[in-house]
Amino acid sequence: MSALDDAAAAALHHLRAGALDLAALPPLALYVHLPWCLHKCPYCDFNSHAMTGELPERRYLDAIVADLESMLPLVWGRPVVSVFLGGGTPSLFSPEGIERLLGDVRARLPLEALAEITLEANPGTFERERFRAYRAAGVTRLSLGVQSFDDALLARIGRVHDAAQARAAATEARDAFETFNLDLMYALPGQTPAMLEADLDTALAFAPPHLSVYHLTIEPNTMFARERPALPDEDSASEMLDAIVARSAAAGLERYEVSAFAQAQHRCRHNLNYWRFGDYIGLGAGAHAKLSFPHRVLRQVRWREPARYMSEALAGTPVSHEHEVAPEDLPFEFMMNALRLREGVPLTLFRQRTGLAPATIEPLLARAQASGLLERRGGVVRASARGFDFLSDLQAMFLPASRQPQRT
Ligand SMILES: C[S@@+](CC[C@H](N)C(=O)[O-])C[C@H]1O[C@@H](n2cnc3c(N)ncnc32)[C@H](O)[C@@H]1O
Numbered sequence: 490m491s492a493l494d495d496a497a498a499a500a501l502h503h504l505r506a507g508a509l510d511l512a513a514l515p516p517l518a519l520y521v522h523l524p525w526c527l528h529k530c531p532y533c534d535f536n537s538h539a540m541t542g543e544l545p546e547r548r549y550l551d552a553i554v555a556d557l558e559s560m561l562p563l564v565w566g567r568p569v570v571s572v573f574l575g576g577g578t579p580s581l582f583s584p585e586g587i588e589r590l591l592g593d594v595r596a597r598l599p600l601e602a603l604a605e606i607t608l609e610a611n612p613g614t615f616e617r618e619r620f621r622a623y624r625a626a627g628v629t630r631l632s633l634g635v636q637s638f639d640d641a642l643l644a645r646i647g648r649v650h651d652a653a654q655a656r657a658a659a660t661e662a663r664d665a666f667e668t669f670n671l672d673l674m675y676a677l678p679g680q681t682p683a684m685l686e687a688d689l690d691t692a693l694a695f696a697p698p699h700l701s702v703y704h705l706t707i708e709p710n711t712m713f714a715r716e717r718p719a720l721p722d723e724d725s726a727s728e729m730l731d732a733i734v735a736r737s738a739a740a741g742l743e744r745y746e747v748s749a750f751a752q753a754q755h756r757c758r759h760n761l762n763y764w765r766f767g768d769y770i771g772l773g774a775g776a777h778a779k780l781s782f783p784h785r786v787l788r789q790v791r792w793r794e795p796a797r798y799m800s801e802a803l804a805g806t807p808v809s810h811e812h813e814v815a816p817e818d819l820p821f822e823f824m825m826n827a828l829r830l831r832e833g834v835p836l837t838l839f840r841q842r843t844g845l846a847p848a849t850i851e852p853l854l855a856r857a858q859a860s861g862l863l864e865r866r867g868g869v870v871r872a873s874a875r876g877f878d879f880l881s882d883l884q885a886m887f888l889p890a891s892r893q894p895q896r897t
């Protein structure tokens with residue numbers, strides 16, 4: 490059998506009867522992972538790899554097309570609502586490469602006419618006018634990883650760019666795109682609330698339609714986990730968060746998700762689809778996919794290491810493992826995402842996305858509501874103000890009984 494016959498057989502297999510009952514399939518998005526960076530930042534646990542030698546742009550893009558072709562039978566006929574080219578540092582890819590990638594995608598998947606197409610970019614990885622060339626290649630939204638506009642902080646977190654390059658990149662993003670995002674991190678080593686406020690003011694002066702602000706997390710298996718830098722204490726970090734919320738609101742950016750702030754009409758549609766438990770194809774090294782069928786939800790992971798991914802994808806075997814989500818895990822998976830949204834979600838979405846009866850989640854909702862961490866109003870569930878501050882405690886209340894944290 491050919492690789493396509495295998496994929497068609499797999500698609501049929503996923504259509505057989507099963508435990509769930511989805512009346513309609515969720516919106517479908519596409520994520521493409523471009524895994525290389527100029528160097529590995531000491532806090533980063535993403536699947537990103539320092540470049541050694543030339544970027545294998547052409548071979549990688551060939552592998553992405555082969556990957557897409559081998560998985561097409563799993564999504565036949567479904568329109569794609571958004572595309573996210575993430576990394577890694579996608580702006581290391583040439584505008585011609587990105588144009589080819591988007592052309593290859595459009596030739597195989599029905600992209601909606603107004604699909605949001607985001608590209609992640611890093612300051613200091615491109616020559617002048619490159620952002621305009623990405624715009625001309627079909628990218629509609631740029632997401633720029635600035636992290637800070639402070640030279641000392643940028644050096645302390647091991648970034649390759651300095652503040653002047655960050656400002657130049659933000660200026661180009663603003664000039665080339667109708668909508669763009671700036672990523673900042675806070676609670677950085679040696680950062681004071683006053684330094685954070687200065688970073689915020691600089692970021693907001695670019696009038697970004699979207700701002701993402703992440704608390705620096707020390708992830709296992711990173712250089713910062715091995716050599717932990719001195720970090721601001723909790724009080725200082727929470728003072729910083731208060732300043733972020735207040736100043737972004739004053740600049741017309743609403744906090745619509747834990748870490749995301751946006752002007753009206755500029756929320757990230759691709760991320761909203763994740764938080765509303767939509768489906769997504771994941772192409773590229775280490776990319777994850779979630780695909781629904783009438784009676785099951787499937788998760789796939791691609792080969793993580795770029796060289797292995799390329800040879801496997803070109804041979805028609807891009808997926809390193811896949812599994813069906815167990816029905817008892819779906820309430821947690823759904824709520825883990827939905828509760829990140831400030832406005833929450835209508836409970837009807839739970840039935841639509843998981844194919845489970847609302848009764849399966851009712852006792853968990855009642856318990857979370859009684860604890861004061863969850864609110865319900867007019868069929869909509871969302872974290873209370875306190876639940877939003879203690880989100881991981883609230884999310885953990887939806888874990889299946891076997892995975893609930895043990896009380897001692
Ligand atoms: C997928 S990363 C890639 C973006 C891009 N390569 C860059 O670094 O600018 C997206 C964002 O996640 C955030 N991030 C990465 N590692 C983090 C960490 N350990 N703690 C908090 N935020 C982190 C950064 O703000 C980063 O811009």
Ligand code: SF4
Pocket residue numbers: 525526527528529530533534535537576577578611634
């Ligand atoms: S540039 Fe971004 S993706 Fe690459 S190592 Fe640094 S934080 Fe990670």
